[in-house]
Amino acid sequence: MRKAKKPVPFDGSGRSNRPGRVAQRKYLEKQGLPPGTLVHVGHRRLERVRVFVTEYDDRHLEEKEVTGIPELNAFRQSRKACWFDVRGLHDPEIVGTIGQRFGVHPLVLEDVMNATQRPKFEESGESLFLVMKILHYDPEAAEVTSEHMSLILGSNYVLTFRETEGDEFDRVRERLRSAHGRLRTSGTDYLAYCLIDSVVDNYFVILEQLAEKIELVEDDVVSNPTTATLRTIHTLKKDIVSLRRSLWPLREAINRLSSGAVPQVNDATIPYLRDVYDHTIHVSEAMETYRDIVSGMLDIYLSGVSNRLNEIMKVLTIIATIFIPLTFVAGWYGMNFKSMPEYDWRWGYIWVISLALGVTATMLLFFRRRHWI
Amino acid sequence: MRKAKKPVPFDGSGRSNRPGRVAQRKYLEKQGLPPGTLVHVGHRRLERVRVFVTEYDDRHLEEKEVTGIPELNAFRQSRKACWFDVRGLHDPEIVGTIGQRFGVHPLVLEDVMNATQRPKFEESGESLFLVMKILHYDPEAAEVTSEHMSLILGSNYVLTFRETEGDEFDRVRERLRSAHGRLRTSGTDYLAYCLIDSVVDNYFVILEQLAEKIELVEDDVVSNPTTATLRTIHTLKKDIVSLRRSLWPLREAINRLSSGAVPQVNDATIPYLRDVYDHTIHVSEAMETYRDIVSGMLDIYLSGVSNRLNEIMKVLTIIATIFIPLTFVAGWYGMNFKSMPEYDWRWGYIWVISLALGVTATMLLFFRRRHWI
């Protein structure tokens, strides 16, 4: 179930490729405020913020939607593992309340609410903080849109903050509900891994969608290159450039998370995180390949334009160089000199026809010798 | 309140993109002088140097403008935290006097007065020395102008040196005046952080202004590319190249400042400085994106120029290849051979009209088959 109103084109920072107005005003607002002041930077994409809580241990699981600040405050502190899934970032009060309950550093909360924050990984006190981007692809506009997502992993809780109500985590939720499986018995670090994996898995879908678009444009470039093709190529290029830029910090973040130097992550979970790391490498390498392919397409496009110019010039040259001498011949015998003997020849007309045919034949021969026709 | 007279175009060194005359003469003057000799390198942008002093602890705050060297010398040495804000760099005496009072190394003072100094961070004895650039954007000329700014952080004082009387630090000053808030209770390292943060926050405004300019030019490139567009693209490119170059040392400087290896910075302040570091990374990555976008615009521009040439040639070729054969036909029947039978045909004129229409139709068919019309 997805209700995103205006998907935001992707440039690695949640803002449009055409760098936009909204974020600017936000930044201007924010300027000079004391650090740690919670201000939402980005587009508001949901009408109201919804908070889903899942509490579980290996035997019990309870799911609940929390509907207001008071209810949030009253939320009991159990010993069970607990996952807060916050959808919508624009309410500083909700983010602040949750942050306070779990002792999250104000600067971390600032990053949670800042949709322009790039992917990063931070150890902040006893919890881990990871910023990622959920990607969506709009095939019409050939634009990749990005959604800000933060994950905070503590001793026995996971907090996720998203901009919309996408279905990225639905399968994880289902696996959590089914009593058997590792998810219920492993710690919250394994839950965090599953959530991260869902987001990264989705990148492969984007990869394939981009690939299909590239294939379409590749055909266009060869068969019918127009200025629109050129613009699509550039849109693709910008998409890829932005994606690459956002993948690099993510790779680094997951690399550090899976390095084994982080006490919140159990040794058993590390191979799984290495696997996610491997996937991010795979995606960013595919990105490199796509970039090369798109650059190659640009070359083919430009070369196609040159070729067409050549072809046009060839046609012009053939027509002109055949008819210009002929016209001269005709003009010559249109002169009004009384003394021109040809006019009185018996075979005068035959002569001029032969002359014309001769000129034409010579020219055609010349073109053939040059492989122009 | 800003009184800068001639903003200096930005190239990472306070000098114009068109590398200028003034700085050269200054350098020639300086050549061969003993090191540590204070000479102002750069444009003088204020008529007279003004020095504002703010003394504060958690209960008291005193603000005062110091108006002369004697008064400066007489300035009492209290135990309170103290911020000297020097506006205008061209007076070696004032800079020298302040430097002496706080035991600043002569080479550091040389850098303070050298507007062409690139951003850097230095531990110098018991104090920290940071060089930054305050940026301004002139949308008319599409030029980013830069202002030299130095910050010296000692045990209980902060010195700032700026070229103009900009309003960059006004909000920090206001927060300082309000008795509550961290600023009054934390050490001078937190004040230094706030000042650095103000400068870096301002970079986001520059980012947005550049983004808007890029957007405008992007429209121009597609709809009406002129040589002026090309020049604007190149100005943008130069701006971005210079900004990138100046951001790299700043990133490194703030990274080292926030690394935790500097005793003058308290552990509590480090997360805030990491946050500023994060912002500089964000800005420099946006810069990379802008550079790619601007490069793409150059490609579109050049390709647009090629396309227009193609279009022109197409029109010429169509007109010429239709009329050249027709003109030949007309010329042919303008020949004066007496023996030309067509002249005497009854339907001679009809024949030639048909011939002309036939030639035209053939040509049009040929063009249509090639998708030229």
Next chain:
Amino acid sequence: MRKAKKPVPFDGSGRSNRPGRVAQRKYLEKQGLPPGTLVHVGHRRLERVRVFVTEYDDRHLEEKEVTGIPELNAFRQSRKACWFDVRGLHDPEIVGTIGQRFGVHPLVLEDVMNATQRPKFEESGESLFLVMKILHYDPEAAEVTSEHMSLILGSNYVLTFRETEGDEFDRVRERLRSAHGRLRTSGTDYLAYCLIDSVVDNYFVILEQLAEKIELVEDDVVSNPTTATLRTIHTLKKDIVSLRRSLWPLREAINRLSSGAVPQVNDATIPYLRDVYDHTIHVSEAMETYRDIVSGMLDIYLSGVSNRLNEIMKVLTIIATIFIPLTFVAGWYGMNFKSMPEYDWRWGYIWVISLALGVTATMLLFFRRRHWI
């Protein structure tokens, strides 16, 4: 003996250069499944999976084809060295059973079945895991196709998993059969080395085939550059780019394998692995050279296109600039003014012939002076 049905074009991930459909659907299937679930990602290239087992020590050798899961389960666990050669990856049951018997981590098995997995090296528990690509070259399409291959090296066993029944390992098998030679007396790490060496040796064949293709295209580019040439150049470029990308992780993998830090590899085998490492460097450097050559060819192609345009324009210009003035002369004397004295001159026709010859001579002289003819 090779039975591959549809070789898959190479892009470092087993998928087509034109990023394809099949892999996408696979990914979508896989999304959200628990990690370690065995799903074949890639094209099925053999009808049924075949498993060949070779058990040997320095005196005995036994070869056997295992034909079903039950037989596989019943396979005796001897103290001898043992090589499982699995051909075909699409059967999760077989891969799973073998994996279980040798205690392979589920994530490793996932990578074994994922033909899009890039080359990598991993220490996983007591065994080593290496992913490589077997390359084939299709000269017709100028396309390099890639086959996924995994090798697991344990204390006294080697597992290889391949997509097809290629003949890559036949010579190793023969050397294994001959009682003398190091292979039988050295450990399984030496067998693993021999198998890796076979795969890398094959890369040199690909190198040479690419080189021959490049040579052919190089001739084409100079003598007869067509749009087809351009497309072949781009196919070569894509091939090379993909190969380079796949060689980098392989280099790193073999480097780590031969670093001496891996207990499963004996010191005596390390020089041999360094030798293989050397070969991968050689191949990837040749790749760099090829890339430069192909880029150079693109330049020659584009420059050839420009030259041809110049040539065409030169012909047009010569013809036009000779005949346009002549046509004017002829047209001039076709005017019907009664008062034109030339018409009545005795030598009028001679005059106009001289004039025409004079104009022609002048023009030819002009062209010769400019070295156009």
Next chain:
Amino acid sequence: MRKAKKPVPFDGSGRSNRPGRVAQRKYLEKQGLPPGTLVHVGHRRLERVRVFVTEYDDRHLEEKEVTGIPELNAFRQSRKACWFDVRGLHDPEIVGTIGQRFGVHPLVLEDVMNATQRPKFEESGESLFLVMKILHYDPEAAEVTSEHMSLILGSNYVLTFRETEGDEFDRVRERLRSAHGRLRTSGTDYLAYCLIDSVVDNYFVILEQLAEKIELVEDDVVSNPTTATLRTIHTLKKDIVSLRRSLWPLREAINRLSSGAVPQVNDATIPYLRDVYDHTIHVSEAMETYRDIVSGMLDIYLSGVSNRLNEIMKVLTIIATIFIPLTFVAGWYGMNFKSMPEYDWRWGYIWVISLALGVTATMLLFFRRRHWI
């Protein structure tokens, strides 16, 4: 006072950009000689070698020109600090004698006499060896010329070797003569610093001169781009490329010299050397900026050439497409068919005039609609 006869164009190795003959013969001569054999590689730029000695302590200073080998050998070995300034490198005997007296390694002396040696820093026994380039700019030829300079710093002596008698060190000499100032009281490492600083300071002058040249060419490129402009751009590019290449090793050399790991350099001198290091970074970054500007100029140049072609084609097309139809009309009514009714119309001439005007108007309208006129 400067007597350099033929300044050598700069390519980081003292040789001409157009790689020259002299150095080659030198190299061929040198080939196969035992290492440490002193041979001058480079152009001889002074008629005879002159050696100036300055002996000083905090109270006394003595300056003297040494005129021959015997006098050099007889030179007394005092306890005072001593600076040998050798001008001219072509005399192996003088260089060898000085080298022997101060115990310099033969390979170091070889580098002293080899003008093609790139900047480097070496600890050689108890002394430090630094190779730098003194730069001069020839604005006419837009060429940067380079002069080889070596500096050897021992316990209480400094040796400098230069190719010409430039005035680079005159100010240092003057400061040395004036009794007060740090120079006389600090060690020879401070003298070495002053000499290095003089050379690097001079780079800023080159910077400014290059900048001015760039500015001039930039104007040319926009207003009147000729092939000469193109060649100047390429000369600038080569200059900058060479300068960059020579600055990199210098940066590294001074970085190592100022790192604090060198016992010959006192801690008090290190901040000054860091300052020089900072300057070399500044210069090499300005170089990067210049390179980008020059590359941009090349783009503008090429785009200007394209634009002019477009403009030419537009004029041709407008003239041709207006007059080709008109000429056809005129040709049409020059036909000699007896049956053409228009000839007999009363308003025939008016008709054809209207037709001509109509065609012209249509064409002009078409051009206006396309924004060509």
Next chain:
Amino acid sequence: MRKAKKPVPFDGSGRSNRPGRVAQRKYLEKQGLPPGTLVHVGHRRLERVRVFVTEYDDRHLEEKEVTGIPELNAFRQSRKACWFDVRGLHDPEIVGTIGQRFGVHPLVLEDVMNATQRPKFEESGESLFLVMKILHYDPEAAEVTSEHMSLILGSNYVLTFRETEGDEFDRVRERLRSAHGRLRTSGTDYLAYCLIDSVVDNYFVILEQLAEKIELVEDDVVSNPTTATLRTIHTLKKDIVSLRRSLWPLREAINRLSSGAVPQVNDATIPYLRDVYDHTIHVSEAMETYRDIVSGMLDIYLSGVSNRLNEIMKVLTIIATIFIPLTFVAGWYGMNFKSMPEYDWRWGYIWVISLALGVTATMLLFFRRRHWI
């Protein structure tokens, strides 16, 4: 004395730039053979292998040519230093016998016989193994050809293996013969240094020859750029690219050899090896400069082609735009309307002449205003 039959064009691997046939077959032969099997990969360039032995200590020196395997086997094992100089690589028996006598690892011998092996340095047991390339330049074809050379340095012996009987080592041999000099008294590491130095010194000759060729082509590009020029530029580019690629591993190899971490090299020899290292850096930096120059030449070439097109178009446009209106005027007054009043004017002819002159003058004025003539 040099007898090389077919020099092999250089691509860092002893093979032709046009990747060739011979090496391929060799590789196919080699495939699947046990590692350490000696097979000659490369062109056979000498008819028979010759082995020269030089035994020496500080007082005695004995030179001898060994003519067969038996003699080789019988060679006495003395305590003196000993240099085996093997010329010709195609005989596995000779290489194998020598290898066995000195205890060289089979993989090292494989590299000795593999002319496509890239430069490398290896510590192999008690001996050092260095692969280098001896370069030759063929000015006619503008091609750099390369010769495979290996050097093995043991406790008191040096083995060199070369493909031809070049004169590279003749001067070293002469210095060895002369009783005085360091060579006889220093260890074999100094002899190895001298041999390496000879090879690297020769690179400077190649440098100069390339430089001269570049100079010639540079003149061509400006004065008379043809397609042949373009091809020469590309040959140069390929040469330089290959040389660079081969210099990088050599630099690294010599760097490691001279690092001081190798027990076979005495401390006294290290400064000499550092000097060689310095030379390789010099050569590879010159290579960078050449590459930039050659790239610049390509730009000039392409721009020259564009300029010529512009020039051609300008001529065409001037001629056409002058004569097309004139031809129209002439055509106009060739119309046969009876009612045309001009025909009857007294000054009709004068009028049309004036008209023609007027049109011409207008056009010329227009061109002059645009600076076309």
